[in-house]
Structure formats: structure tokens, C-alpha cells
Amino acid sequence: MDVAENFRAIRAELDSIARDEKILLVAVTKNHGVELMREAIDAGATDIGENRVQEAAEKFPALERNATRHLIGHLQTNKVKPAVKLFDLIQSVDSVHLATALDKAAAAIGKVQDVLIQVNAAREPQKSGVLLEDLNTLINFVDTTGNLRLRGLMMIAPNLPDAENCRPLFRQMRKLFDELKSARAAFDFLSMGMTHDYKIAVAEGANVVRVGTAIFGERVYT
């Protein structure tokens, strides 16, 4: 597995898509060691994603590299304090309860925390994310906070054998994103697409993709 080669190939693929917005490639390093994180960054990765606060807290201090740090996994309110210290963009805000706790934690360290709202667009019961009918309430709440800045939306598509079946969902999300963006400032990121579906997500308008396996190989869970 040549991490540098994999990263550069996907970066080049994204760069070849002619569009007036840059597509951000988040290298998802969860369950991989700091060594591989460094390899990806040295190959040009500007953004890295972790899905657990505890794992990031162990790895980031040893990284000795600059990169934008994304939290892409579910965040529990009891982890908001380390989360606001560790992450530049928290992609998984999905409730007023969590937003309240994050705002307080960000205020306590004098930070304006960039966040995305995670949407459970396919209404999967096992997934986190706000349901579409509750999205406006959450957006309005985040707007009232003093220390959270809403930068866009995140979605994890259903893991279907044929990712092509998620195309309408990606398209629906881009439409929603554009509607919101037209009325807002600094609303820039639509994060959707992982190894098995990023090509389709990007074709339908994702401008942030979160890719792990295609860069680093299969994760081994022990």
C-alpha cells in the first residue's frame, strides 16, 4: 500500500474535475498510526479526519505536521472540551444539546469553532445526524450561539452494495446546500462521499470528501 501514491492519484482525479470550487480531500486516518498520517501529509494532504476524540488526542500531539483537523465521527457532550481544543472543523453536530455544549466549551477557551451539521438524509435509525425536518431548527439555534460558526453540511450515505443508488440522495443534498448557501455567509462545505461512493458524491456536488480505505488500505480492528 503506497499511501503517497494513492493520495496523489485521488487528489489528481479531484483536480481534473473542472468546477469553480476546489474539492477538499480529507484523509481519514482513523485506526491508522501517526506514521501513515505523516506520509499522507508529506504527500500533500492538507486535511486529516479522525472519528474519535480519544484517538485524536493520542495521535495529534505526535504528528509534528500542519494539517486542518476534522472530527467526522459522532461526538458525545462529555467530550466537547477536548474536541474544541483538537479540531479545526467538527463535522458531526446533530443536536441542539450537542451544539449548546460545544458553544460553551468553545467560549471557555475563547475560540470560534467551525462546525458542519450532520444530516441523516436517509433516515437510517442506526446513524447519527439530524433529520431533515429538524434541520432548520438546529441551524437557527447554531446561529444564536456566540462561539459556533456554521460552515456547511455533512452526510454519510447509506452503505449500499451499488453506490449508484445513492446518487439521488447526493443530488438532493447539493440542492439543499445551494438553497442554504444562497442566504448565508461562509457556508462553504458539503461533506459527503467516502471510498466506495466519493466519485458519485463529487459528480453530484460534494465539495468535501472523506477518504480512508482508498488511501491507507483496509483498517485492521483489533
Ligand SMILES: *Cc1c(COP(=O)(O)O)cnc(C)c1O
Ligand atoms: C471511516 C469514515 C470515513 C472513511 O471511510 P472509507 O470507507 O475508509 O473511505 C468517512 N467518513 C466517516 C464519517 C467515517 O467514519
